Amino acid sequence: SIDLSTLTRQTGLTALDYGFVNTAATRSAITFIDGDQGILRYRGYPIEQLAKNSTYLEVAWLLIYGELPTADQLADFDERIRHHTLLHEDLKRFFSALPHTAHPMSVLSSAVSALSTYYENESDPHNPEHIELNTVRMLAKLPVIAAYAHKKSIGQAFLYPDNSLSFVDNFLKLNFGVMSEPYEVNPVMSRALERLLILHEDHEQNASTSTVRLVGSTGANQFSSISAGINALYGPLHGGANEAVLEMLGRIRESGESVQRFVERVKNKEDGVKLMGFGHRVYKNYDPRAKLVKESADEVLAELGISDPLLDLAKELEEIALNDDYFRERRLYPNVDFYTGVIYKAMGFPTRMFTVLFAIGRLPGWLAQWREAGTDTHTKIGRPQQLYTGAVRRDYPGTV
């Protein structure tokens, strides 16, 4: 690899790299991906092992601090997070200022920005104690905000967090519990959600993580950086794809169009239609996360006693695409988003909550990457170059 900043200084040359296809903006020791082999590892641990054996908070610790926690470290981390789950009552009123039709991703990013206003005197991005405190605050409060965004969209009252429950169970209760009615956590749902969240925890320098790092490089605090990351994740080419996949499957089903015909339209790029949930900038092989999600989709739906024709439709689409030259030549495979929506739907989440779930999954990765950038002595303010293509110089009328 070449250090382009030295090359630029020495030669004055600028590399034009739309979409940063070939430009590394940082060194990182957090996540390893081999896109050709379909390998994903967090801090060296294969994603398959973590998804099977670990928990969301254990993996969060691993990403943030670099090692698996001891039992005591994990218990302390869990305890500190439980301690910080409550939102300021004023912040809860913030939600009433937004229309009930608001997309929960917009609600989440706005509320995370608003959250920072409560901690302005404790958000120095150079103060290790503030960084640690806000890491815990965000892990504790963002799931609550996410659940309130859900409750707001369906017009139900917000519940207080139940800190006797584990992280994931508490999140499920906040989303699906109803005021003054008992709520029993379904262990199948809880484990399935934990697994999906683990699979999303980090993915090196994707668009939202790069956004978090870029905003952080200006000296902005964790709240500002992560709310920017949430906005980047919202787009349908990134995290928003999980919502777009379900919408696509629903549209195909309702229209009665055959899957083959839909695939033809994708190949002909009719109206720019894409096979959502397919393709990835880095994976030119089956996304290892998609493999795990696909495996659990059948299992979870069976255990929840649900049969969803959209899952069969997704499988049919995959089968046709994987055997088609268009997709083979371009090395397009299902990505993590292709099957997640079917599981979230089976759990009872509305489609518009899917990307919010991705955001909660990705939060530990954003925090870890923000912290890593802060301790890397090479980090500078992010400032891409451009190749100017406009007029060289013109005079304002009447000035010459």
Ligand code: ACO
């Ligand atoms: N359906 C149909 N064709 C596709 C798709 C797709 N999903 N993805 C890529 N292609 C085609 C492109 O049209 C292009 O074809 P061409 O060579 O004839 O012009 C070729 O494959 C290469 O695609 P690029 O757009 O250059 O690939 P890039 O790396 O820039 O984009 C991306 C990656 C954005 C993920 C793209 O594959 C896509 O739009 N997929 C659908 C959205 C999606 O699922 N996003 C989630 C990504 S994973 C995540 O963020 C968690």
